Amino acid sequence: MTARTVDQLDTDVVICGSGVAGLATACALGRLGLDVVLVEKRRQQPHIAKGEVLQPGSLRILQGWEVLHRLESRQAVRLNRLVAREADGDELATMDFGTLGGNRSWMLSHDYSTILECTGEALGETVRLRRGVLANELIRDAGGRVAGVRVSEGGREYEIRARLVVAADGMSSRLRRMAGMSADPVAYGHRLLSFELADVPVAPDEVSAYVTRRGLVMIYPLPHERTRVYVQVAPDELRRADAARLEHWCAELVADVPALAPFAHLFKEALDRRQLLQVWRYRALSLVRPGIALVGEAAHGVHPLTAQGMNTAIGDAHTLAVHLAGTAPGATAAVDEALRGYENERLSRIRDIHVMSHNAARMMTSTSRVGRMLGRRLLSGTGRSARLRYLTTFNMSGLGMRPLTGFDRLVQLGVLPDPKARSFVPSH
Structure with a gap:
């Protein structure tokens, strides 16, 4: 859309950042039905190999937004x-999503770009997307409440006044810092x-995560006979x-991970x-x-092993909308009350996802002998218990969260038997 030359725009919501x-x-x-202005500093979306796997919980949300059928088409x-x-x-543990019912x-x-494209096509008539617009500063009212953003576009500056500002500007978010909120990324x-x-005609219908002496290797299919492979490397390994x-490195990889032999020439x-x-x-x-x-x-940000980053972002958007539904845009006190409800609901969920993802990463990415042995033991213990397989699958699905208990950890380690290891029947 071509921006008009104005000193100020007024809207219900301004969102900064047009990633997922x-x-x-x-x-x-x-x-x-809210009037939304979505601004993005980049004029074009770069191709990034991330955010390519959508979990069942996200599919339910995307169905309601009329995005899912676009992806399927x-x-x-x-x-x-x-x-x-x-x-x-050789299999250590299988999380079968079909058991969820x-x-x-x-x-x-x-592809991440296709997911963005399909979501963009589903934007309502009340949403205006403006590219090449950089958010420079938060605007505050006399009481200190955030009331919009000051932006620059094509060499000019103007204000976008809004009852709600949404910061979706990534890990190094400028708006987060301006608002006095903090996050401390750990690499x-x-x-x-x-x-x-390319040209991988037959691929299994799974995400395969390999535990190797070099760390994690992860594989899954993409459309059009393509396959994504992630290989764990040291920061300066290929500098x-x-x-x-x-x-030579490719040859070493295949030697370390024999399961990759069919792909050797493709690497x-x-x-x-x-x-x-x-x-991070x-x-x-x-x-x-x-x-x-x-x-x-x-x-928030998590290790990509369990494919939670993009899916948690979709959950954020859905939850924020649930709390804002029925709130008059101009009623700032009601909007702020809805924001507190959003925060109360999402903070605990984000914490649980953060812990789950980090624990999974530690199991799968350790390169020490002791770390690999412990990871294999935990995974094998999960694989032997139908109850733990179901619980782990549910937690990764985006449908809810039932954190593992101390007893569950002891079962994974083989210290205690699981009385429901074989008799467990999931209740849907």
Whole structure:
């Protein structure tokens, strides 16, 4: 949309950032009939190998937003299981989403850019998207409440006045800092090297996560006969590596992870398209201040192993809309009360997701002998218990959270038997 030359815009909601969190929030709030301005500093979305797997809980939300059928029409791939495996492919534990029952008990994979595109197509008529707009400063009213943002676009500055500002501007969120909220990102001691393998005609309907001496290797299919592979690497493992070194590294990878042998030639062909991703974990201790709310990576970040980052952002958007429903946009006191309800509901859920994701990452990414042995033991203990497999699958699904207890940990370690290991029948 071409911006008008104005000194001020007035709207119900201004959202800063058009990643999945910003677009999802615009979609959710637009469906409430709110007037929404969505601003994004980038003119085009770069291709990023992240946020490609949608959990069952997100599929239910996206169905309500009329996004799901758009993804399915673009050949999104259905994934029925997440399987932890040994380097040679032997199974350690399988999380089968079909055991959850109900509709859409599976995951979907697609390119992050396509997920953004489909969400953008579902934006309501009351949503205006403006690209090339940078949020510079929060505007506050006489009482100190956030009342909008001051932005710059094409060499000019203007104000967007709003009853609610939503910060969806990522891990290093400027708006979060301006609002006096904090998050302290902690980098994992490894990075993930991402490959996109082309022309893979037959792929299993699962996310496969391999426990190896080099750490995590994760594989899942994408549409159009492609496969995504993440390989754990040390931060400087391939720094300034030439072509010969990279080919030797690929050969070493396949030797360490025999299950990758069928893909050996494809890794070499994909070397020039690889992406190196830094991995973080963090969560803001508060999500709201009067007039402003955090969503998505402005509020939290987790290891991508359990595919929770994008899905938690979609949950943020959905929950914020639930609390704002029926609230008159101009009633700022009611809006702030809705924000407190949003924060109260999401803080505990984000904390549980943060703990679950970090625990899973520790099991799968350790490169020490003791760490790998402990991780395998925990995974094998989960795999032997139908109850723990179901519980773990449910927690990853986005449908709810039932954190593991101390007893569950002892069962995983084999210290105590699980009386329901074989007789457990899930209640849907």
